[in-house]
Amino acid sequence: MSTVSVRVRPAYGRAMSLMDPVVMTIDGRERTLRDYQGKVLLVVNVASKCGLTPQYTGLEALHEKYGPRGLVVMGFPANEFGAQEPGSNDDIQTFCTTNYGVKFEMFAKVVVKGPGIHPLFAALTASDAPFGGEIKWNFNKFLLGRDGRVVARFEADHRPGRPGADRGHREGARLEGGPGARPPRRRNL
DSSP: OOOOOOOBOOOTTSOOOTTOBOEEBTTSOEEOGGGGTTSEEEEEEEOSSSTTTTHHHHHHHHHHHHGGGTEEEEEEEOOTTTTOOOSOHHHHHHHHHHHHOOOSEEBOOOOOSSTTOOHHHHHHHOTTSTTOSOOOSSSOEEEEOTTSOEEEEEOTTOOTTSTTHHHHHHHHHTTTTGGGSOOOOOOOO
16 A cells, blocks of 8 residues: 655644645646635545445546536545555546546545544544544545535445435535525534
8 A cells, every 4th residue: 555645734823724635736736726726615525346336427427517617526435445446546547437427526545544544534523523434444534615514425235316415415515505595403424
């Protein structure tokens, strides 16, 4: 397994937030979630050799449909569940583009559970975080609203693209009404 170095850059005098951990894109560029400020983010731990891998199709459909309205789908490959993401970042990128036509944001492989957990996933799953708790399998999804707060969490069996599924994404992310829309009810879908 390749290792990914992680740096955290909180602003001086400010507590670290979910938006601060540095993440690397699959092609090696440094980012933080602040780079996507004002967008709706769907953060997903993904794997190429999982029975749920066909969810890439639904994630790409969400990207195509809601990307122009401000949704950013973010795939984070992880190998913690059944060693179902064994490849290098190059292998993963090739697999995703060749087999699923993925154009949404893909990131370098990270650890999403246990020792060495990436700070982004440590913050998302912290016991005191909204919708916190350990990730149980591949394709767990966290929806962050335009303000950077987690508004929903979708477990692995929540398939994007199934009938009625993107209702939660639209409501949770306020994609229908834009930045001034009424906030959604908080629920774990």
